[in-house]
Structures are given as C-alpha cells and as structure tokens.
Amino acid sequence: MGQLKRPAKIDLIRNMLITVGFLLTATVISYLIMFFGGFTNNIGMVYIMAVVLISRFSNGYIPGLAGSFISIICVNYLFTYPYMEFKLSGIGYSITFITLLVISTITSATTTHLKQQSQILSERDKLLMEAEKETMRANLLRAISHDLRTPLTGIIGASGAYLDNENTMAEEERSHLVSNIREDANWLLNMVENLLSVTRIRDTGAHVTKHLEPLEEVVSEALQRFRKRLPNATVHVSVPDELIMVPMDATLIEQVIINLLENAVYHSNSTESINLIVSVEDGYASFEVSDQGVGLPADRISTLFDGYTSLPNSSYDSHKGMGIGLSICKTIVVAHNGTIFVSNKEHGAVFTFTLPLGEDFYE
Numbered sequence: 001m002g003q004l005k006r007p008a009k010i011d012l013i014r015n016m017l018i019t020v021g022f023l024l025t026a027t028v029i030s031y032l033i034m035f036f037g038g039f040t041n042n043i044g045m046v047y048i049m050a051v052v053l054i055s056r057f058s059n060g061y062i063p064g065l066a067g068s069f070i071s072i073i074c075v076n077y078l079f080t081y082p083y084m085e086f087k088l089s090g091i092g093y094s095i096t097f098i099t100l101l102v103i104s105t106i107t108s109a110t111t112t113h114l115k116q117q118s119q120i121l122s123e124r125d126k127l128l129m130e131a132e133k134e135t136m137r138a139n140l141l142r143a144i145s146h147d148l149r150t151p152l153t154g155i156i157g158a159s160g161a162y163l164d165n166e167n168t169m170a171e172e173e174r175s176h177l178v179s180n181i182r183e184d185a186n187w188l189l190n191m192v193e194n195l196l197s198v199t200r201i202r203d204t205g206a207h208v209t210k211h212l213e214p215l216e217e218v219v220s221e222a223l224q225r226f227r228k229r230l231p232n233a234t235v236h237v238s239v240p241d242e243l244i245m246v247p248m249d250a251t252l253i254e255q256v257i258i259n260l261l262e263n264a265v266y267h268s269n270s271t272e273s274i275n276l277i278v279s280v281e282d283g284y285a286s287f288e289v290s291d292q293g294v295g296l297p298a299d300r301i302s303t304l305f306d307g308y309t310s311l312p313n314s315s316y317d318s319h320k321g322m323g324i325g326l327s328i329c330k331t332i333v334v335a336h337n338g339t340i341f342v343s344n345k346e347h348g349a350v351f352t353f354t355l356p357l358g359e360d361f362y363e
Contacts, residue, residue, distance in 0.1 A: 268293025
C-alpha cells in the first residue's frame with residue numbers, strides 16, 4: 001500500500017479555521033444560553049452540533065475528533081459548576097464526560113464517513129457519465145461511417161457514370177443521374193447540419209438556450225425547410241388552435257421535426273401521406289410523427305436511438321441509415337428536458353417527442 005499523503009498546507013489552515021470558528025460559535029451560544037437562564041443540559045447538544053458541522057465542512061477525521069475532545073473540555077471547564085475548574089472526580093462527572101466524548105466522536109466519524117461515501121458516489125457517477133459519453137461518441141462515429149457511406153458511394157457512382165457516358169447517354173438518363181447526385185448532396189448537407197446541432201449542445205455542456213417560441217410558427221418553419229428538400233412528400237399537419245408558447249431552441253427543435261419527417265419518407269417503404277400531430281397535455285407539448293408504412297422490427301425499437309443501425313442490410317434501411325438522425329433527435333430533446341420514444345401501430349411507425357412547458361423555463 002502506498003503512503004498516505006499528508007494534508008496540503010492550505011487544507012490544514014482551512015481545517016483549523018473551520019474547527020476554531022465553529023467551536024467559538026458554540027461557546028458564544030452556550031454563554032447566551034446561560035445568560036438568559038436556559039437549560040445548561042442543552043449546552044452539550046450545542047457542542048455536538050458544532051462537531052457535526054466541523055466534520056461536514058472539513059477534510060478528514062482529525063478536525064472532527066479534535067473538535068470532539070475540545071468540546072468536552074469546554075463543557076467541563078466552562079459550563080459545569082464550579083466554573084473554570086476541571087471536574088475529574090465523581091462518578092457523575094466521569095459518566096457525563098465519557099458519554100459526551102463517545103457521542104461526539106461517533107457523530108464526527110459517522111458524518112465524515114458519510115461525506116466520503118458521498119464523494120465516492122459522486123466520482124462514480126462522473127465515471128459512469130464519462131463512460132456513457134464514450135459509448136455515445138463511439139456510436140456516433142459508427143453511425144457516421146455507416147450513414148455517410150451510402151450517399152457518398154451514390155454520388156461517386158452517379159458522377160462516374162455521367163462522365164464516362166456523357167456523349168452516349170440519353171437526356172433522361174443524364175437528368176436522372178444528376179437528380180440522384182443532388183438528392184445525396186442535400187442529404188449530406190442535412191447531415192452536416194445535424195452534426196453542427198450536436199456540437200452546439202455538447203459545447204454548452206448538454207444545455208441549450210431556450211426562448212419562448214410560438215408552437216405553430218416553429219412547426220411551420222420546419223415544414224417549409226422539409227418541403228424544400230422533399231417537395232413531393234405529403235404531410236398532414238394538426239396543431240392547436242390557440243397560441244401556445246414553448247421554451248425551446250427553435251432551430252434545434254425544427255431539426256428534430258425535419259429528421260423525423262425525413263425518416264418517415266425514406267424508411268417507411270410507403271408513398272402514403274405522413275401525419276404530424278401537435279398537442280398540449282399535462283404541461284407538455286407533444287409532437288407525433290406517424291407514417292403508413294411497414295413499421296419497425298420489434299427487436300430494434302429499444303436500440304433505435306443509440307446512434308447506429310444494427311441491421312444495415314434490412315429493407316427498412318435500404319435508402320440511408322436512420323441511426324445518426326435519431327441519435328441527434330434524442331440528444332436535442334433530452335437537452336430540452338423532454339422525452340422521445342417510438343412505437344408501432346397497425347400500419348406504420350409512430351415517433352413521439354415531448355417538451356415541458358412554462359415552469360422549467362423560469363427555474
């Protein structure tokens with residue numbers, strides 16, 4: 001076993017100041033109790049409280065134990081008749097002395113132990129958080145490598161085919177290749193926006209700057225951006241008639257809505273319309289995006305927001321991976337103190353996320 005480190009000079013001075021400060025305070029309070037005719041039996045409790053506070057705010061066992069011993073001396077010398085004398089004889093004095101010493105010592109040791117246990121638990125929580133961050137980072141890198149491969153391969157293949165056969169290719173084929181290149185390039189641009197959104201959150205310690213935003217305007221802006229990317233997609237929208245103000249980072253929440261709508265288009269294997277239903281209930285704004293497609297495999301629902309695609313060859317992922325987009329949705333929603341989850345219905349999948357209203361914004 002390694003040698004125990006001696007307390008640093010600054011910690012030693014701090015411990016001494018804390019010990020002296022609380023003991024002086026206990027002594028002043030005890031004199032006030034005597035002056036106003038209070039029960040002198042309470043003086044022992046005052047010093048025990050001082051020992052608890054010393055143990056709580058100092059480092060190590062020594063300050064608490066020292067405070068315990070000094071407290072007993074003060075009670076014996078200053079506040080036990082005859083005053084200003086040590087009473088070391090007599091069974092009563094001895095029992096009182098020993099009892100207070102034991103109580104103070106146990107209290108000091110228990111308080112110090114609990115504080116150390118709290119520190120250990122706090123450090124363990126930090127380690128778990130770091131491990132979780134590393135897992136999320138690994139999942140994010142895995143998702144990026146998977147999700148970027150498909151559009152980049154498509155762009156390289158389509159551009160190569162165009163250059164190799166430009167003179168012999170029909171106009172319709174050339175337009176088709178250019179359209180594919182444009183679609184994949186737009187998807188990559190969306191990916192960059194997603195990554196920038198996550199960077200914004202992580203740079204601020206998983207906290208976002210929220211402002212009260214009108215719900216209907218945020219949804220409307222998200223739909224406009226979505227329709228610029230996928231003009232042929234049909235979305236049926238339902239929002240509350242009344243004006244609802246929600247504390248949020250509007251740009252990030254718009255990104256969540258767009259991601260969920262795009263997933264419904266790309267991965268539902270359906271050309272039917274998509275439903276976006278916004279409601280308010282029990283202090284939360286709820287956003288529900290549902291499609292009329294094939295639904296999700298039951299074994300994938302629990303890991304869908306982990307940041308990578310567990311079955312990259314399934315038909316559900318035939319266009320582009322869902323992993324990074326959904327992982328980013330979860331990161332954004334959790335940073336808003338909200339929740340996000342997914343379920344299957346009779347025909348298709350339903351993605352729902354909620355945002356708290358009002359009170360959390362003012363805390």
